Amino acid sequence: MTHSSPNHGERRDDARPSLIVIHYTGMADAASARARLCDPAAEVSAHWLIHDDGTPEALVPEDRRAWHAGAGAWRGRDDVNSRSIGIEIANPGNRPFAAAQMTTLELLLARIMARWSIGPEAVIGHSDMAPGRKIDPGARFDWARLARQGLAIHPAAPGEDRPLADSLTAIGYPEADPGTRLAAFRLRFRPGATGPEGEADRRLADAAATAFGRFY
Numbered sequence: 606m607t608h609s610s611p612n613h614g615e616r617r618d619d620a621r622p623s624l625i626v627i628h629y630t631g632m633a634d635a636a637s638a639r640a641r642l643c644d645p646a647a648e649v650s651a652h653w654l655i656h657d658d659g660t661p662e663a664l665v666p667e668d669r670r671a672w673h674a675g676a677g678a679w680r681g682r683d684d685v686n687s688r689s690i691g692i693e694i695a696n697p698g699n700r701p702f703a704a705a706q707m708t709t710l711e712l713l714l715a716r717i718m719a720r721w722s723i724g725p726e727a728v729i730g731h732s733d734m735a736p737g738r739k740i741d742p743g744a745r746f747d748w749a750r751l752a753r754q755g756l757a758i759h760p761a762a763p764g765e766d767r768p769l770a771d772s773l774t775a776i777g778y779p780e781a782d783p784g785t786r787l788a789a790f791r792l793r794f795r796p797g798a799t800g801p802e803g804e805a806d807r808r809l810a811d812a813a814a815t816a817f818g819r820f821y
């Protein structure tokens with residue numbers, strides 16, 4: 606297999622991939638995104654790019670450290686690039702993901718998860734690990750669909766009314782101001798929700814913390 610992007614390095618501390626980070630490209634079309642992800646001057650990349658028609662393209666070997674995550678953390682650990690695999694889905698950020706892209710993503714996730722022994726709790730969005738800085742894969746991304754196939758976690762039923770901050774930390778969210786964390790949580794678990802923190806946020810976050818906690 607030919608890997609087209611030169612933008613990668615050694616994983617630090619011999620880290621094996623233990624997380625999968627999902628992105629959208631945020632660019633007008635896949636060709637522009639591909640050019641940028643392969644441009645040495647841009648210094649960005651991802652292991653996989655899913656084109657508009659659903660074709661997957663391997664840009665960086667999975668055992669190398671691609672430059673997709675940037676600043677951020679998950680479960681108290683930074684340098685996410687060293688321990689993750691990044692998947693970019695071609696999408697400008699303002700429209701639904703194509704059915705063919707989601708089908709490819711599911712196949713790709715299943716294979717990557719099997720290859721590196723990664724569980725559904727370790728499939729996260731870029732916005733999860735970088736609250737306030739990143740919003741991809743965004744409110745249109747269908748986490749529930751992935752969860753139904755065991756490829757991610759996305760609880761449907763609420764849990765207890767417990768302090769939101771505790772639940773968000775238990776899930777893995779990094780520290781940030783409360784409004785920023787709430788926005789990141791909603792982007793993934795309650796897309797479209799607005800206004801100040803409410804009981805529905807706290808109950809769903811508690812359910813998520815419980816679901817993630819089964820794997821931690």
Ligand SMILES: [Zn+2]
Nearest residue numbers: 628629731741
């Ligand atoms: Zn991203």
